[in-house]
Amino acid sequence: MTKPPKTGESFQVDCPHCGRSFEADMLGGSSERNRGFKCPHCRLFVAFAAVAEQDRVEPAE
């Protein structure tokens, strides 16, 4: 269902830590677990896999 994200693509993300949404580019990682975003509000790392599972991420235009 979810196609593998590409590093550098922009996404609209709902941060599971602080609950605010932001738009950010995917950060690369050597493994799937390391891919995700840095929340500009709380500065915590948001793992792509975690937000994808909860439907909290969608591609941004």
Ligand SMILES: [Zn+2]
């Ligand atoms: Zn946050």
